[in-house]
Amino acid sequence: MIFIFGISNGRKDLNFHQTMVCSVCGRYGSYKIIMEYMFFSLFFIPIFKWNKTYYVKTGCCGTLYTIDRELGKRIARGENIDLQETDLHKVQRNWHYSMKRCSKCSFTTREDYKYCPNCANPMD
Numbered sequence: 001m002i003f004i005f006g007i008s009n010g011r012k013d014l015n016f017h018q019t020m021v022c023s024v025c026g027r028y029g030s031y032k033i034i035m036e037y038m039f040f041s042l043f044f045i046p047i048f049k050w051n052k053t054y055y056v057k058t059g060c061c062g063t064l065y066t067i068d069r070e071l072g073k074r075i076a077r078g079e080n081i082d083l084q085e086t087d088l089h090k091v092q093r094n095w096h097y098s099m100k101r102c103s104k105c106s107f108t109t110r111e112d113y114k115y116c117p118n119c120a121n122p123m124d
């Protein structure tokens with residue numbers, strides 16, 4: 001009998017919507033929350049997840065922040081959270097100059113994906 005198992009990186013958009021005036025670009029926008037995690041799978045069935053990171057992305061200019069894991073968990077549970085600017089930790093990244101391109105399907109993105117969102121090929 002052969003066991004097929006693997007460790008992968010997954011992401012999930014949380015059901016969250018908050019409108020705000022963006023402190024970066026000054027436009028009216030909204031926050032979107034993305035959870036990223038590692039998971040262990042056996043026969044392609046995810047068994048457990050760990051190393052969850054919660055990201056907040058603005059809908060207006062795509063600025064990326066992280067939030068504390070505890071806060072992320074509460075949002076994932078469906079609690080009604082009002083995000084404050086003090087909750088957001090800006091991800092220091094050179095958004096405008098670092099485009100990543102998937103070597104397999106040519107998908108280009110400004111985001112720091114570990115795996116191509118289009119074809120799941122590892123991005124370097």
Ligand SMILES: [Zn+2]
Nearest residue numbers: 022025060061
């Ligand atoms: Zn903005």
Ligand SMILES: [Zn+2]
Nearest residue numbers: 102105116119
């Ligand atoms: Zn790709």
